[in-house]
Amino acid sequence: MTTVVGVIGGGQLARMMVPPAINLGLDIRVLAENEGSSAQIAATQVGDYTDVDTVVSFATDCDVITFDHEHVPAHVLAELISRGIAVHPGPHALQFAQDKLRMRERLAELGIPVPGWMRASEEAHVDAFLQEWGGKAVAKTARGGYDGKGVRVITSAADVSDWLTKLGPGESILLEELVDFRRELSQLIARRPSGEMALWPVVESIQTDGVCSEVIAPAPLSQGKIADMAGSIASQIAAELDVTGVMAVELFETTDDRILVNELAMRPHNSGHWTQDGSTTSQFEQHLRAVLDLPLGATGLTAPHTVMVNILGGPSSGDMLAPYPRAMADHPTVKIHTYGKEPRPGRKVGHVNASGDDLPEVVYQARGAAGFFQV
Amino acid sequence: MTTVVGVIGGGQLARMMVPPAINLGLDIRVLAENEGSSAQIAATQVGDYTDVDTVVSFATDCDVITFDHEHVPAHVLAELISRGIAVHPGPHALQFAQDKLRMRERLAELGIPVPGWMRASEEAHVDAFLQEWGGKAVAKTARGGYDGKGVRVITSAADVSDWLTKLGPGESILLEELVDFRRELSQLIARRPSGEMALWPVVESIQTDGVCSEVIAPAPLSQGKIADMAGSIASQIAAELDVTGVMAVELFETTDDRILVNELAMRPHNSGHWTQDGSTTSQFEQHLRAVLDLPLGATGLTAPHTVMVNILGGPSSGDMLAPYPRAMADHPTVKIHTYGKEPRPGRKVGHVNASGDDLPEVVYQARGAAGFFQV
Structure with a gap:
């Protein structure tokens, strides 16, 4: 059995x-x-x-x-x-992760704070939106984008004319306010079919060229109001959309102290890799428990701070393991994770987690070890 | 690559x-x-x-x-x-884990503290040893024993006559002093071919019917002298025998405060399963690093106390996963490990690790969760 x-x-x-x-x-x-x-x-x-x-x-x-x-x-x-x-997650939930327009529409209906947005299928829509938002906006394809693909900062309708001409009947692109944010956060949550939910602490996610490069868990200075807002937004979305498994809610913390939902991912997420070594229950274990409708594991921290640094690209030698001797010798406390993928510029091929009591030291260890893979 | x-x-x-x-x-x-x-x-x-x-x-x-x-x-x-x-480990090291007589002989040569022992190939040897040690001793087959198999407490030569008659030319059994011990300890160590070694804290290993049932890490009241002795014994054995990979040195802590070597295992060991969730580097990761001659990982604790409880036998229903809902709901912080083996009386089919600041609470959590698998 x-x-x-x-x-x-x-x-x-x-x-x-x-x-x-x-x-x-x-x-x-x-x-x-x-x-x-x-x-x-x-x-x-x-x-x-x-x-x-x-x-x-x-x-x-x-x-x-x-x-x-x-x-x-x-x-x-x-x-x-x-x-x-x-x-799990079921298609009724997954549609909102698959289609950014549906997601925006549904979150707006639920009263969840989101950036200003609009559906656009012709250049006139884009012009109108740009005018409303000061001549700058973010354009996204509704489907298929990831890691910065399918996302553009635009200043004129011409910047998305290629996307617009390719739209099928009834299709649109998503235009969004270019949010003036202080930083990006991510709130990871798990929910099982019978309704139980578990939140990890909200984390700070640092992007480089549209791709997550580092995660700091928990997000510095996030206790209290910010953690409460992030947790309640994620809980509301998970419950209302009947999400099962792990979901990541990517958030903007705005310069005027609001929390806005940027993206949803209904699966384990790069911003949750720190949980492998920094939480009692990793996002991957929790996802398995959740989709099997088993009781969720504790999401407490195993150390005050955990930092994840992505390995993007990997060693130019093509041998992911070549840096191990030096990285391991210099950083005996870090956990190295590589994905069995061929190194290629910009590709996510692994990550490093470091944990400890002192955040600057933890950052140093994680960046130091990851650095050996990026020379 | x-x-x-x-x-x-x-x-x-x-x-x-x-x-x-x-x-x-x-x-x-x-x-x-x-x-x-x-x-x-x-x-x-x-x-x-x-x-x-x-x-x-x-x-x-x-x-x-x-x-x-x-x-x-x-x-x-x-x-x-x-x-x-x-x-790795090489045959020159492995022979001492494969043959208890060779191990006793070699450790005695190295001056490592071991119980009183003797090689026996006929009943007269057994009689002489029993007379020397007060009429009671432990007899062990030189090869093939594990989990209490191939080990007997004896009071007469007749107790091992079956083993003696089966001995081939030049073969013997091992007789050992029945050590008056306070408790059993285990010192886990890793060593890589280039010589680097790493010790985990010495742990207490609780045996039931000759099989490990619980491990408490670190061993209570072990700091200082006991930890030093255990660590230096294991380091000496690993270096002198050129052990590569993980080795467990099972130890007796005697009532008169000595540390004696009981058994060696040159591989990851049941007494080290706690490291999966209680140490920065698990014995399994460390073993891989060691046999590949990669730098060893840090062996610090991720929590002050970790307790491992074996799941012996498993659920009578035959379904190892049937207890998960109750065990997980009542014990959200424990880590359950099962081995994909069919439940069978006495068989090691899994274990539970629990970690935390308060030892009695940690013991309670680990035993509580494991208990669901043994009804």
């Missing part, structure tokens, strides 16, 4: 679900996009996640289906559900 | 090497005894570890070979080494 968790997508998020699955005695299986994926060790099938037959054959022996990414089409998920297969 | 670690044996120790291998981006492969082993997820081959051809074919693509157990015959290991394959 084994409990089988099926994960669609073979990226590093699926990979990092494997260690807690092993610890908990779960049988974890991955439907990977290709051979040699990051989650190779658990890949029992390679195939196209947009193909109904492929996904159904993968899912048939699984007790629950969950995801490495949010790109599985709704009709594929509907087919799984019609066959009685448990899918 | 990947670094490949090959593990001979598919038990729970091999299984628990997989999570840190994934974190470190290593390719871990297991030669398992049979299908459906505890280390199934990493098993790339099933075969007989006493068969040279099987082991050679498994080892050929590996950067290093290490072990789930100590039973691989010396001639098989010699063949690997003659082919230039790195084997």
Whole structure:
């Protein structure tokens, strides 16, 4: 008698679900996009996640289906559900992570604080929005963006004319206020189907060129009002949207002390990798517990401060392990995580977590170790 | 470019090497005894570890070979080494973990404190030893014992006549003083080929019917003299025997305040499972680092106290996961580890780790959660 968790997508998020699955005695299986994926060790099938037959054959022996990414089409998920297969998060929740316009609309309906926004399908809409917001705005494609892709800062309709001309009937792009923010925060939450929720402390997420480069947990100076606002926003979204599993709510802390929702991710998230070494329950273990509707684990800190630094690109030698001797010798307390991916400029190929009592020291250790992988 | 670690044996120790291998981006492969082993997820081959051809074919693509157990015959290991394959720990060290008589002899030569002992191949030897030690002794087969198997408390030569009659030419059994001990301790150490060593704090190991049932880390009242003695014994053994990888030195703390070596295990060990959740570097990660001759990780505590409670036997329903909802709901801070093994009376099928500031509370949490698996 084994409990089988099926994960669609073979990226590093699926990979990092494997260690807690092993610890908990779960049988974890991955439907990977290709051979040699990051989650190779658990890949029992390679195939196209947009193909109904492929996904159904993968899912048939699984007790629950969950995801490495949010790109599985709704009709594929509907087919799984019609066959009685448990899918978490479900498509009714996932649609808001898949489509930024739906997300903005739904959050606005719920009264959740969001940046000023507008749906645009022609240049006149863009011109009007730019005029309203002082000539500068952020434009986003509704679907398919990640890590800064599908996002542009614009000053004229011409900046998005290529996106607009490609829109199908009924489709739009999202225009957003260019928020004057002090910093970016991320609130991680887990929710199980029976309703139990667990929050980790809100963290500060530092972006470089649109990609997360560092996370500081907990976010400095976040106790009290900011933590309360972030936690209650995430709890409200998780409950109202019936989110199951882990969700990351990316937030702006504005210069005038408001908290606005930037993005949602309904899966373990880069801003939660610190939990692997800094919290009693990691986001990957919690996600497994949540999608199996098991009681959630404690989300307390194992050290006052944990800092995560992403390894972007990786060593130019192409050998991810070549820096280990020096990084480990100089930084014996850090935890190095690499994803079994080929180094390539800008690619997320690993991260380093460091924990301790003294934040500057923790930052130094994490950056120092990660630095060896980026020369 | 990947670094490949090959593990001979598919038990729970091999299984628990997989999570840190994934974190470190290593390719871990297991030669398992049979299908459906505890280390199934990493098993790339099933075969007989006493068969040279099987082991050679498994080892050929590996950067290093290490072990789930100590039973691989010396001639098989010699063949690997003659082919230039790195084997850690090497056979020159492993022989002392494989043969208790050799171990006793070598430790005595090194001046390491051990219980009174004698080599016995006939009943007269047993009679003489019993007379010397007050009519009671411990008898052990030189090879193949584990978890209380191959160990007997004896009061007459008749108690071991079956073992004596089965001895081959030149073979003996080991007789030992029945040590009047206050408690059992275990000192875990790691050593890499280039000589670097790392000690974890000495722990108290509680045995029930000859099998480890609980471990308290660090051992209460062990600071100072006891920790120093345990650490220096383990360091001396590791260096003198050229041990590579993790070694557990099981110790008696006698009622007259001496520390005597009971057993050696040259691999990760049950008395070190607490490190998975209670130390910056787990014994499984450290073992991988050590056998790859990478710098060792820090062995500091992540909490003042960690207690491990073994799950022996498992639920009578046969479903290891059936107790999860209650165990997790009542004990959200504990870490549950199960091994993917069928429950069977007395079998080690999992363990629970709990950590915290207050030892009685930590003991309560660990026993409480483990208790759900033993009803």
